[in-house]
Each structure stands twice: as C-alpha cells, then as structure tokens.
Amino acid sequence: xxxxxxxxxxxxxxxQDEPSxxxxxxxxxxxxxxxxxxxxxxxxxxxxxxDDESDGDGRQTSPVSLETPTSTADADAxxxxxxxxxxxxxxxxxxxxxQSSPPRILVSDLFPSGNYPEGEVQLYTKPRTAxxxxxxxxxxxKHDAEFLQNYRKAAEVHRETRRWxxxxxxxxxxxxxxxxxIEDSVRALLGHQGLETGDGLKAGMGFPTGLCLNHEVAHYTxxxxxxxVVLKHEDVMKVDFGVHINGWIVDSAFTMSFDPTYDNxxxxxxxxxxxxxxxxxxxxxxxxxxAEIQEAMESYEVEIGGKTYPVKPVxxxxxxxxxxxxxxxxxxxxFVKNKDQTKMEEGEVFAIETFGSTGRGRIYEDNGIYGYGxxxxxxxxxxLPVVSAKRLHKTIRDNFGTIVFCRRYLERLGVERYLAGMxxxxxxxxxxxxxxxxxxxxxxxAQFEHTLILHETQKEILSRGDxx
Ligand SMILES: [Co+2]
Numbered sequence: 001x002x003x004x005x006x007x008x009x010x011x012x013x014x015x016q017d018e019p020s021x022x023x024x025x026x027x028x029x030x031x032x033x034x035x036x037x038x039x040x041x042x043x044x045x046x047x048x049x050x051d052d053e054s055d056g057d058g059r060q061t062s063p064v065s066l067e068t069p070t071s072t073a074d075a076d077a078x079x080x081x082x083x084x085x086x087x088x089x090x091x092x093x094x095x096x097x098x099q100s101s102p103p104r105i106l107v108s109d110l111f112p113s114g115n116y117p118e119g120e121v122q123l124y125t126k127p128r129t130a131x132x133x134x135x136x137x138x139x140x141x142k143h144d145a146e147f148l149q150n151y152r153k154a155a156e157v158h159r160e161t162r163r164w165x166x167x168x169x170x171x172x173x174x175x176x177x178x179x180x181x182i183e184d185s186v187r188a189l190l191g192h193q194g195l196e197t198g199d200g201l202k203a204g205m206g207f208p209t210g211l212c213l214n215h216e217v218a219h220y221t222x223x224x225x226x227x228x229v230v231l232k233h234e235d236v237m238k239v240d241f242g243v244h245i246n247g248w249i250v251d252s253a254f255t256m257s258f259d260p261t262y263d264n265x266x267x268x269x270x271x272x273x274x275x276x277x278x279x280x281x282x283x284x285x286x287x288x289x290x291a292e293i294q295e296a297m298e299s300y301e302v303e304i305g306g307k308t309y310p311v312k313p314v315x316x317x318x319x320x321x322x323x324x325x326x327x328x329x330x331x332x333x334x335f336v337k338n339k340d341q342t343k344m345e346e347g348e349v350f351a352i353e354t355f356g357s358t359g360r361g362r363i364y365e366d367n368g369i370y371g372y373g374x375x376x377x378x379x380x381x382x383x384l385p386v387v388s389a390k391r392l393h394k395t396i397r398d399n400f401g402t403i404v405f406c407r408r409y410l411e412r413l414g415v416e417r418y419l420a421g422m423x424x425x426x427x428x429x430x431x432x433x434x435x436x437x438x439x440x441x442x443x444x445x446a447q448f449e450h451t452l453i454l455h456e457t458q459k460e461i462l463s464r465g466d467x468x
Contacts, residue, residue: 001206001207001210001218001219001240001242001251001253001327001351001404002210002217002218002219002240002317002353002355002447003318003319003328003332003351004020004316004318004354004363004437005315005316005317005334005337006315006383007047008077013040013179018149025457026111030254034193036156043067044071053327055331056082056322058439070252073462077451083186086415095109095112095124096109096188097110097405098110099160099164099189100329101162101164101167101168102159102168102181102184102185103160103163103164103185103188103189103227104185105187105188105189106188106189106190106191106387107156107157107160107189107190108153108191111153111156111302114149115149115151115265116149116152116156117152118152118460119152119155119157119158119427119452119453119460119461119462119463119464120458120460120461120464121458121460121461122277122278122458122459122460123457123458124281124457124458124459126284135345136234136345136346136347137348139432140210140347141281143347147248147431148215148453150245150246150391151248151250151349151436151453151462152462153192153243153245154203154244154245154249154250154450154462155183155243155250155252155463156188157184157186157243157250158186158241158250158252158463159463159465159467160185160189160190161182161185161186161241161243162182162239162241162252162254162465163431163465163467164181164185164286165181165182165256165439166210166254166256168181168468169181169231169232169256170258170427171230171231171232171235171258172230172231173231174222174231175211175213175222175228175229175230176222176227176228176229176447177210178231178465179209179211179221179222179408180408182209182239182241183205183209183408186204186205186241186243187204187205189246190203190204190243191203192204194399194409194413195413196246197398197399197421198398199399199400200399200403201247201325201356201398201400201403202242202245202246203244203245203246203400204240204243204244204403205242205244205403205405205409206241206243206244206245206249206250206251206327206403207241207242207249207251207327207371207386207403207404207405208221208370208371208404208406208408208409209239209240209406210238210239210240210241210253210370210436211237211238211239211240212235212237212238212240212436212444212445212447213229213231213235213237213238214236214444214445215233215357215359215438215439215440215441215442215443215444215445216238216366216436216437216438216445217238217314217317217355217437217438217445217447218238218240218312218317218355218363218367218436218437218447219370219371219434219435219436219440220368220370220436221370221371221406221408221435222408223368223406223407223408224294224407224408224411232260232396233259234259235257235258236256236262236265236266236444236445236446237255237257238254238255238256238310238445238446239253239254239255239256239266240252240253240404240447240449241253242327243349244325244403246324247324247325247401247403248322248324248349249322249327249403249451250363250451250462250463251322251327251351251353251373251449251451251463252351252449252450252451252463253353253448253449254447254448254449254467254468255269255446255447255448261302261303261304261329262302262304262446264300264301264303264311264401265300265302265311265356265358265444265446266446267300267443268297268299268300268302268311268356268446269297269311269354269355269446269447269448270446270448270463270468271300272294272296272297272313272335272354272356272448273293273352273353273354273448273449273450274296274354274448275292275293275295275296276289276292276293276319276333276354277450277452277459277461278292278351279292279451280335280344280350280352280416280454280459281344281346281454281459282343282344282346282454282456283343283344283466284343284344285340285341285342285343286331286332286333286334286338286341286342286343286344287337287338287339287340287341289319289337289344290333290334290336290337290340290432291320291353293313293333293335293354294313294336294337295333297311297312297313297335297354297356297447298310298311298312299312300356302358302444302445306356309358310358311356311357311358312349312356312357312358312359312360312361313335313336313354313355313356313361314335314356314357314361314363314439314445315334315335315336315361315362315363316352316353316360316363317335317355317363317437318332318334318335318352318410319333319335319350319351319352319353319449320332320333320350320353321344321348321350321351322349322451323350324352325402325403326376327351327404329348329349330351331344331348333350333352335354335356339379344347344419344454345454345457346456347453347454348453348454348456349451349452349453349454350451350452350453350454351449351450351451352449352450352451352452353447353448353449353450354447355444355445355446355447355450356445356446357439357444357446358443358445359439359442359443359444360439360440360443361439361446362436362439363437363438363439364436364437364439364440365433365435365436365437366436366437367435367436368436369406369407369433369434369435369436370406370434370435370436371401371404371405371406371407371433371434372396372404372405372406372422372426372431372432372433372434373400373402373403373404373405373432373434374396374397374401374402374430374431374432375398375429375430375431375432376402378429378431382428384424384425384428385424386415386420386424387419388418388420388421388422388424389420389421389422389425389428390421391421392415392418392421392422392425393421393425393430395410395415396415396425396431399413400424404434413468447464448468450462450463450464450468451463
C-alpha cells in the first residue's frame with residue numbers, strides 16, 4: 001500500500017500501545033497524518049458519556065448482522081463457478097500438492113508440515129555497527145515463535161493469489177471482479193472469511209485491494225454502487241494488495257500491462273524497487289536507500305506515441321516500515337534525494353515500494369474514497385452524538401482494528417447506511433479517510449513492492465516470487 005510522504009510529522013510513539021485485545025490486536029498506537037488538527041487532546045475523553053445513546057440524526061440504522069452477508073452470497077451466486085475436474089482416485093485421497101485456479105486450497109493443506117518457503121535471502125553489504133539494543137530487544141519480544149512462519153505463510157498466500165491474477169486477468173474484465181477475485185482467494189487460502197466478529201483480526205486482507213489504472217497512482221479500489229470500470233488492452237494497472245496474519249501484513253504490489261509500449265516504465269520501477277531492497281539493511285540510513293532508488297529509476301526513459309518521457313520517481317509517496325496492525329510503522333523512505341539520517345534497525349519489517357510516472361511525478365488527491373482506517377491514537381470509547389456512529393465504531397474495532405478497510409469490506413459484513421455514522425467518526429478524529437491519489441491525466445505510472453524483514457545477519461525478502 002502506498003504511503004504518503006509525511007511533511008511535518010514526528011515519528012510515531014511506539015510506546016503507546018493499548019492493552020492487547022484478543023489475538024494481540026493493537027488498537028492504538030501512533031498518529032497518522034492530518035489527525036492532529038481534528039482533535040484537541042485526550043483530556044476530555046473517558047468512559048463517562050459512553051452510555052449516551054441519544055441519536056443525533058434521529059434515524060436508527062438496522063442492526064449489524066455478521067451472520068447474514070447477503071451481498072456476498074448474491075455476488076457469489078452470480079459468479080460462474082468453474083469446478084476443477086475431479087480426478088478419480090482409488091484409495092484414500094492424497095493431500096493436494098498444487099493450488100487450484102481460482103485459488104481456493106488452504107495453504108496450510110499445501111504445506112502440512114507448517115514450514116512455509118523462506119523468502120529470498122540477501123546478505124548485508126555493510127557489516128553491522130552499533131545499534132539501539134533496547135529497541136531491538138523490544139522488537140524481538142513482539143515476534144513470537146510463530147511470527148516468522150506466519151509471515152512466510154502470508155507471503156505464500158500473496159504469491160499464489162497474484163499468480164492467479166497474472167495468469168487469468170485480461171482486458172475486458174471489470175476491476176470489481178478482479179478485486180473480489182483477489183480477496184476471495186486471500187480469504188480462502190488463509191481459511192478466514194472474516195465474517196464472524198473478530199475473525200478478520202486473525203487473518204485476512206491487509207488493506208483495500210488497490211487497482212489503479214494509468215495516471216491513477218495509488219489508493220483506488222472499486223466501491224459498491226459504482227459503475228464498473230472495464231480493464232482495457234492499453235491500460236497500465238497497478239495491483240497492490242496485502243495479506244495479514246495476526247496483524248503482520250505482507251504488503252506487495254506489481255504492475256500489469258498488455259502493450260509492450262510500457263515495458264520500460266515497468267522495468268524502471270521494478271529496477272528501482274530492487275535497488276531499494278538491495279540497499280536496505282541494519283544501520284543503513286534512509287537517505288542512502290532513497291538515493292539508490294532515485295538513481296535506478298531515473299536511468300530509464302519510455303517512448304509513448306513517438307514522444308520520449310523520463311521516468312520520474314513520484315515525490316509524495318514513500319516506502320515504509322510495517323508494525324503489527326499498522327501498515328505504516330512510522331519510518332518513510334522517499335524515492336528522491338533527502339537528508340533523513342534515520343536508520344533501519346534489526347527486526348524491522350519494511351515494505352520497499354517505488355512508484356514511477358511519465359507525468360509530473362507528483363500526486364493529487366482525486367475524487368472519491370479509497371478506504372478508512374481507525375486513527376491510531378483515538379481512544380477506544382468516546383462519547384458520540386450519533387448512535388449509528390457508536391455502533392459503527394464498534395463494528396470497525398471488532399472487525400478491522402487499525403487495519404485500513406474499504407466500503408466493500410464493510411458491506412460484506414452486512415453493514416448498511418453507514419455514511420452518516422462514518423462522517424461523524426471522521427469529524428471526531430476517530431476515523432481517517434483515504435482518498436485516491438493520481439498524477440496528471442494522460443500520464444502513466446507503475447509500482448512494484450516487496451515486504452522484507454531485517455534479520456540479524458541477513459535480510460529476507462518475504463514476498464519474493466519468480467514473477468517479481
Ligand atoms: Co506499501
């Protein structure tokens with residue numbers, strides 16, 4: 001998931017964790033952008049007033065039903081289901097060895113030993129020097145025994161899902177079908193449909209599936225009720241989705257195009273991302289990673305319609321570290337030269353992503369909505385004037401925590417007529433809305449992204465596959 005480059009923002013305070021919910025869900029933490037002005041501190045907050053049920057908008061929304069996801073059932077019914085041909089075998093069925101298409105086999109069935117493939121291992125190019133041992137120790141304690149296997153499992157789910165996308169998605173398909181296909185695959189392979197209260201906090205989508213075309217750079221996802229967008233042969237599509245287990249998110253993205261015109265654009269961005277991955281390491285300064293990314297990206301140009309364009313790194317987006325249940329952990333790695341001396345540290349998880357564009361290399365907030373996320377610092381309970389907002393706040397805490405979600409994820413839970421409640425949560429600083437981000441019309445942009453972890457002696461690129 002793309003991270004907007006913070007401007008005047010201090011790093012998040014990692015020490016403000018709320019008491020853990022089930023499955024270690026951390027529902028509070030740092031401070032996302034733009035929240036500072038909409039809230040004036042914690043002084044007036046507390047449990048008092050939490051019983052206030054007066055309904056400011058005079059309307060009651062129907063109770064949230066988690067058991068009857070009618071919209072999903074309808075959608076499923078409409079889809080043509082191709083059942084894989086059953087091979088008749090004598091004797092007891094042997095365990096599956098190959099993922100189906102569309103992907104529906106639990107990865108835990110494909111890897112019955114529980115040992116998931118290790119990501120690519122890269123040795124550090126710089127030897128380790130002095131490090132902040134206390135902080136490293138704190139990170140080690142957050143990573144329990146199953147942490148790494150779960151992370152590798154989430155990466156395997158990402159690989160198997162995106163292989164299906166790469167093999168089956170064609171011009172003529174709608175973005176809605178592509179997004180739902182990705183999400184159906186991720187949830188099936190994890191064995192968590194996320195429909196029962198709290199299930200989505202155990203494992204599921206890491207953020208709204210991003211499907212951005214051409215000048216749309218990041219943070220577009222199809223919304224319910226919107227006119228279908230049909231993928232065209234000449235489109236450049238960024239596919240950005242996340243898979244989480246216990247809040248640890250694999251954030252990985254790639255770009256698809258069907259016209260070789262854009263090959264160089266894709267190559268530039270893939271190269272820049274790999275340069276960033278290569279530069280990453282313990283005690284490496286952020287500014288040094290950025291410099292490698294920029295140099296790789298700017299060594300390319302692309303010819304479109306007889307005109308040559310430089311590939312520009314997108315200035316207002318950045319790679320980022322990942323914290324449990326927080327897609328953006330507080331460290332940002334821009335794709336252009338900067339003076340940030342902040343160092344990467346042992347145990348940290350980073351999403352190394354880059355975006356390149358033939359446009360201005362800057363993003364603008366577009367119309368519409370991508371998703372919503374609980375403000376990391378917002379209190380768990382808060383007096384709200386609107387009953388529907390209180391109920392929605394609970395639904396969000398129970399099902400998403402601080403994981404960013406979109407309207408489709410909310411509606412598949414059976415939640416209806418939530419816009420007034422959502423606006424109330426936004427205006428009270430509890431929920432942060434995310435807008436689509438685009439460069440100028442007529443431009444083309446690409447994205448590649450991997451999630452890696454900095455082990456003590458080597459880094460592991462968890463989401464690496466034979467595709468990218
Ligand atoms: Co990301």
